[in-house]
Amino acid sequence: IGVVKIGGAVGNDTRPLLDDLARRVGRGERWVVVHGASGVTDSLCELAGVACRYVTSPSGYRSRYVGPAQRALFEAAALSLSGRLSSELALRGIAAPVLRPDSVPTVRAERKDLLRAVEGGRRFILRDNYSGTVRSVAGETLEATWRSGALPLLPPLAFDEESGLNLNVDGDRLAASVALAVDADCLVILTNVAGLMEDLSRPESLVTQAGLDEWEALERLAQGNMKRKLLACREALEGGLARVVLADSRREAPLSHAVEGGGTQLW
Ligand code: ADP
Numbered sequence: 001i002g003v004v005k006i007g008g009a010v011g012n013d014t015r016p017l018l019d020d021l022a023r024r025v026g027r028g029e030r031w032v033v034v035h036g037a038s039g040v041t042d043s044l045c046e047l048a049g050v051a052c053r054y055v056t057s058p059s060g061y062r063s064r065y066v067g068p069a070q071r072a073l074f075e076a077a078a079l080s081l082s083g084r085l086s087s088e089l090a091l092r093g094i095a096a097p098v099l100r101p102d103s104v105p106t107v108r109a110e111r112k113d114l115l116r117a118v119e120g121g122r123r124f125i126l127r128d129n130y131s132g133t134v135r136s137v138a139g140e141t142l143e144a145t146w147r148s149g150a151l152p153l154l155p156p157l158a159f160d161e162e163s164g165l166n167l168n169v170d171g172d173r174l175a176a177s178v179a180l181a182v183d184a185d186c187l188v189i190l191t192n193v194a195g196l197m198e199d200l201s202r203p204e205s206l207v208t209q210a211g212l213d214e215w216e217a218l219e220r221l222a223q224g225n226m227k228r229k230l231l232a233c234r235e236a237l238e239g240g241l242a243r244v245v246l247a248d249s250r251r252e253a254p255l256s257h258a259v260e261g262g263g264t265q266l267w
Pocket of ligand 1: 006007008009010012036038190191192193195196197198199200221222223224225226227229
């Protein structure tokens, strides 16, 4: 059993993963696909004339402010991307239903109504936020999907009972929670770079492997969104997952490359 997360930022490629996944699933392997939606959300917000706002939390993580309008656009963008991936897998002979958390019991969220932020040394709070953190994953729904011969496909959304809405959740952390819920052998996070780099401008500076005991040094290398990605990796490993791989979505057979030891191998 494996979980693969494909990045949603500009610069990610989904075609190599879909080809690779279709081959592996065709051989009987069980995977769950989780995807991000940051790039499509940003373009949809721009078209709709809705501001995209990113803030940094007091603990140093960058996150998106999700007001009511941004939430609706994020949901639409995420579901349209899920639909596209599902159609492209169908073309390759793989049934991959989109598991919408508001219609199928899959992922539940805890809403972060108040978003704490720091800008220029000043702390403030943004209200009316509609992003959340994953509270639970229904592993039995994913297992039922496999039993029916299909590949579960999850958008970066989680259902919040209180508001009755799908909230925006971080795709990497969602993938980590899913991997723990289905007791996966590995979690593969594919992104628009080769893995964790010591210096983004030097391809040869790729960190090829590291363990939880070296985490502080790893965290010092990461900036921006990579910090949150490392948090997701740590949550998965501390939760008991044996292996997490950060690897490149743009190369051919990216999943096989990651499973066979490529990218940044974390344990
Ligand atoms: P995705 O949508 O694929 O999850 P993100 O934009 O969230 O992509 O995260 C990947 C980005 O993290 C890279 O494009 C890179 O700019 C940034 N990054 C920051 N520090 C590092 C680092 N040390 N190694 C690799 N990437 C890094």
